[in-house]
Amino acid sequence: MNSSTTLRIGILGGGQLGRMLLQAAANYPVETYILENDAHCPSAHLCHHFTKGDIKDFETVYNFGKGLDAITIEIEAVNVEALEKLEAEGVKVFPKPSALRIIKNKIEQKKFYQQHQIPTSEFVITENKEELKALGSFLPAAHKIGMGGYDGKGVELLKTEADLERGFDAPSVLEKLVSIEKEIAMIVGVGQDGDTTMYPPAEMLFDPVLNLLDYQISPAELPEKTFWKAEAIAMAVVRNLQSPGLFAVELFVDKNGDVLVNETAPRVHNSGHHSIEGNFSSQFDMLWRIMLGYPLGCTDAILPSVILNIVGEEGYSGPAYYEGLEEVLKMENAFVHIYGKTHTKPGRKMGHVTVIGKDRSELTYKANRIKHLLKVKTR
Numbered sequence: 001m002n003s004s005t006t007l008r009i010g011i012l013g014g015g016q017l018g019r020m021l022l023q024a025a026a027n028y029p030v031e032t033y034i035l036e037n038d039a040h041c042p043s044a045h046l047c048h049h050f051t052k053g054d055i056k057d058f059e060t061v062y063n064f065g066k067g068l069d070a071i072t073i074e075i076e077a078v079n080v081e082a083l084e085k086l087e088a089e090g091v092k093v094f095p096k097p098s099a100l101r102i103i104k105n106k107i108e109q110k111k112f113y114q115q116h117q118i119p120t121s122e123f124v125i126t127e128n129k130e131e132l133k134a135l136g137s138f139l140p141a142a143h144k145i146g147m148g149g150y151d152g153k154g155v156e157l158l159k160t161e162a163d164l165e166r167g168f169d170a171p172s173v174l175e176k177l178v179s180i181e182k183e184i185a186m187i188v189g190v191g192q193d194g195d196t197t198m199y200p201p202a203e204m205l206f207d208p209v210l211n212l213l214d215y216q217i218s219p220a221e222l223p224e225k226t227f228w229k230a231e232a233i234a235m236a237v238v239r240n241l242q243s244p245g246l247f248a249v250e251l252f253v254d255k256n257g258d259v260l261v262n263e264t265a266p267r268v269h270n271s272g273h274h275s276i277e278g279n280f281s282s283q284f285d286m287l288w289r290i291m292l293g294y295p296l297g298c299t300d301a302i303l304p305s306v307i308l309n310i311v312g313e314e315g316y317s318g319p320a321y322y323e324g325l326e327e328v329l330k331m332e333n334a335f336v337h338i339y340g341k342t343h344t345k346p347g348r349k350m351g352h353v354t355v356i357g358k359d360r361s362e363l364t365y366k367a368n369r370i371k372h373l374l375k376v377k378t379r
Contacts (some may be wrong), residue, residue, distance in 0.1 A: 002198055004304070005029070006029045006030060006031050007029070007030050007031070007069040007070065007291075008031045008033065008063055008067065008069050008070075008111065009025075009028075009030050009031070009032060009033065009069060009070045009071065009072070009291055009292075010032075010033040010034070010035065010062075010064060010068045010070070010071040010072070011032070011033070011034050011035070011043070011047075011071070011073070011074055012035050012061065012071065012072070012073045012074065012075070013034075013035075013036060013043075013055055013073060013074035013078070014034045014035075014036030014038065014041035014042065014043035014044060014047075014050075014073045014074075015036075015041060015042055015043065015074055015075065015339075016042050016319070016339035016340075016341075016349065016351075017074035017075075017267065017268050017269075018034060018036070018040040018041075018042070018043035018047075018074040018272070019046060019339060019340060020042045020268070020284050020337070021072075021074065021201065021268060021288070022034075022046040022047055022283050023046065023289065024231070024282060024283070024284035024285045024287075025288055026287055027088060027285070027288075028288050028292060029270070030288065030292060031048050031049070032046075032047040033047060033049045033050075033051065033064070033068060034046065034047040034050050034051065035051045035053050035055055035060070035061065035064045036050070036051075036052070036053075036055065037052065037053065037054055037055070038052075039052050040342065040353070042339045042340040042341060045198045045340075047075040047193050047350075051064050051086070053196070054077060055073075055075070055079065055137040056077060056078065056318055057062060057079060057083055057319075058079050058081050058082045059082075059084035059087075060079075060082075061079040061083065062079075062082040062085055062086060065082065065086040065091055066089065066091070068091055069092065069168045070091065070092040070093070070244070070289065070291050071083065071086065071092070071094070071293070072093075072094040072267070072291060073095075073100070073267055074102045074267060074268065075267070075363050076100065076103060076265070076266070076267070077104070077148060078100075080097050080100055080104065080148070082099050082101065083097040084097045084116050085323055091328050092192075092291070094239075094243075094244060094245040094246075094287070094290065094291055095241070095243040095245035095247070095266040095267070096242070096243035096244070096245075098161075098242070099241040099242070099243035099245070099266055099268055102241065103241075103264055103265070103266045104147065105126055105146050105147055105171055105261070105265075106144045106146050106147075106149065106172070106173050107171060107172070107262050107288070108146075109263060109264065110123050110125075110173050110175075111130075112240070113237075113261055113322055116234060116236065116240045117211055118236050118237055118240070118261055118367050119233060119258065119259065119260045119261065119324075119328070120260050120261045120262075121175045121176050121178050121260050121262075122176040122178075123173050123174060123175045123176065124138060124173075124174045124177070125171070125172075125173060125174075126143075126167070126168075126171070126172050126173075126174055127167060128169050128170070128171075129164075129167055129168070129169040130262045132164055132167040132172070132174065133164050133167075135164075135174060136161040136164065138174060138176065138181035139158055139159060139160065139161065139163070139164075139174050140157070140158065140159040140160075140176075140177040141158055141159075141165075141175055141177055142155055142156070142157055142158070142174075142175045142177060143155070143156045143158055143168060143172055143173075143174050143175075144168045144172055144173045144174075144175065145168045145170055145171075145172050146170065146171040146172055146173065147170075147171075152154075152181070152265055154168075154368075155362060156168070157177070158174075165251045165308060168217070168257070173377075175270045177314070178252050178254050178260060179252045179254055179255045180253070180254060180255075181255050181257075182190050182203055182220065182222070182252075182253040183203070183204045183205075183250070183251070183252055183253075183262070184201045184202060184204065184220045184222070184230060184251050184253060185201065185202045185204060185216075185249065185250050185251070185269070186198060186199070186201050186231065186251065187199040187202075187232055187246065187247070187248050187249075187269065187271065187272045187275070187283055188234055188235035188238045188246070188247045188249065189237065189245075189246050189247075189283075189286045189289075189290055189296055189297075190238055190243065190244045190245055190246075190247070190290065190296075191244060191293075191296050192244045192289055192290065192293055194244075195296055196235065196238065196239075196287070196296075197296045197297075197299050198231060198234065198235070198299060199218075199272065199275060199279060199283070199299045200218055200219035200220075200279075200299070200300075200301050201218070201219060201220040201222065201227065201230055202216050202217070202218035202219070202220060202265055202271050202272070202274065203216060203217050203218070203220035203221070204216045204250075205217075212226070213363075214308075214371075215306055215307060215308040215309070215367045216271060216296050216306065216307055217304070217305070217306045217360065217363060217364070218274050218278060218301065218304065218305055219301055219304060219307075221360075222253070223257065224251055225242065225257065227255055229257075229258075229259040230251055230253070230259050233246075233249070233251065233259055233261060234249040234251070237249050237261060237264055238345050241264075241266070242288055243302070245266060245267070245287070245290060246266075246267060246268055246269075246283055246286055246287045246290065247264055247267075248264065248265040248267070248268075248269030248271055248283040249264050250263050250264070250265075251355065253271070256307055258377070268284055268287055269283070270309070270318060270349075272353075273307050273337070273352050273354065274307045274354050274356075275299075275306040275334070276304060276337075276354065277302075277305065277335045277356055278300060278301055278302060278305030278354060278356050279298075279299055279300065279301055280297065280298035280299070280300055280302060281296075281297020281298050281299060285297055286299070302356065303356040303357060303358060304356065304357065304358065304360055305354055305356040305357075305363070306354070306355050306364060306365060306366070306367045307348070307352050307353065307354045307355075307357065307364040307371050308352060308353045308354075308367045308371060309349055309352050310322075310338070310349070310350045310351035310352055310353065310374060310376060311348060311349055311350060311353075311376065312344035312345050312348040312350055312376045313346065313375050313376055313377050314344050314346045314347075315346065316344055316345075316346065316376070316377045316378045317343070317344065317345045317346070317378070318343060318344065318352065318378035318379075319342060319343060319344075319379070320341065320342060320343060320344040320350060321327060321344075321376070321377050321378055321379045322338065322374065322375075322376060323375040323376075324373035324374045324375060324378050325374060327373050327374075328353060328370055328373055331355070331366060331369075331370070333355055333356050333357050334353055334354070334355045334366065334370065335354045335355070335356075336351065336353050337351050337352050337353070337354070338350065338351040339351050339377075344376045344377070344378065350376045351376075353370050353374065355367060355370070366372055
């Protein structure tokens with residue numbers, strides 16, 4: 001691609017992922033466009049052109065995209081039909097709509113793993129709650145709604161028959177629970193020429209109440225054999241999706257050292273935020289390189305890193321106030337990212353902090369300290 005022309009690239013969605021993409025775009029010759037319903041979203045003031053509109057509406061997405069060179073997403077819940085039409089008319093779409101169609105629906109995603117012999121946990125597809133109620137013998141399991149789940153929403157852990165009532169009365173996947181040793185994520189970049197690169201794995205630790213990432217450390221500590229398995233499986237997922245773009249493959253490592261795919265996100269992802277300070281080329285930089293047709297960046301870790309989500313405190317809703325922010329900013333090698341959401345509510349992702357350093361035990365100590373210091377409240 002000609003490095004002197006300024007390409008016009010659109011992003012569907014204007015949340016924090018769009019915001020961090022725009023921050024990385026500032027280094028490149030690119031004109032940025034955002035489509036989002038909320039005029040005060042985190043991305044609104046950082047793009048060159050903002051369009052207020054519904055990313056799920058065919059006409060809106062089609063009209064937004066038809067004058068652009070390329071388009072990407074920051075959330076899966078977008079109108080795929082419009083992207084297919086745009087792709088047919090010559091707009092480059094990252095990821096390809098064919099890949100997005102598979103990933104967007106958790107049922108199709110599980111079938112895709114099965115079809116390509118990619119290891120994943122045992123599952124049953126349920127059309128409604130009646131079908132679910134007959135599956136008590138399959139428990140303990142996770143019930144995941146086929147369409148529209150995000151950030152821990154649309155997932156119910158069902159351990160006993162009494163829990164079946166909490167399941168979804170809509171097409172869903174019932175996945176057998178795995179005895180998890182570790183939960184890791186592999187982020188893979190795929191260039192337009194098919195060239196691939198992979199970030200060191202990140203290990204995730206979840207908040208059991210919110211079902212949201214609590215903190216994560218990268219590179220994950222894995223036996224070499226487990227690492228090779230994880231790398232091969234993540235690569236198999238991405239190769240079979242046959243699309244350029246950036247992909248986050250979330251994996252379970254079970255108690256026997258087997259590696260299973262949990263799910264894949266066809267976009268920049270929470271599990272790659274540490275790469276802004278922790279790796280030579282961040283996941284956001286990498287996606288711009290891919291979309292602009294540049295050489296892929298270097299994914300090596302500069303230093304080990306830990307990231308911690310900043311989420312709204314229980315019992316506080318309203319204009320956000322960051323208690324303890326100055327204390328955190330005094331800490332060495334701690335990088336604060338506040339997403340520009342004016343209002344907080346319990347459990348809402350408001351930002352993250354990345355800490356980098358050589359000593360892993362010091363990293364986890366600092367992460368715990370930040371967790372107790374930094375609170376999002378209202379005045």
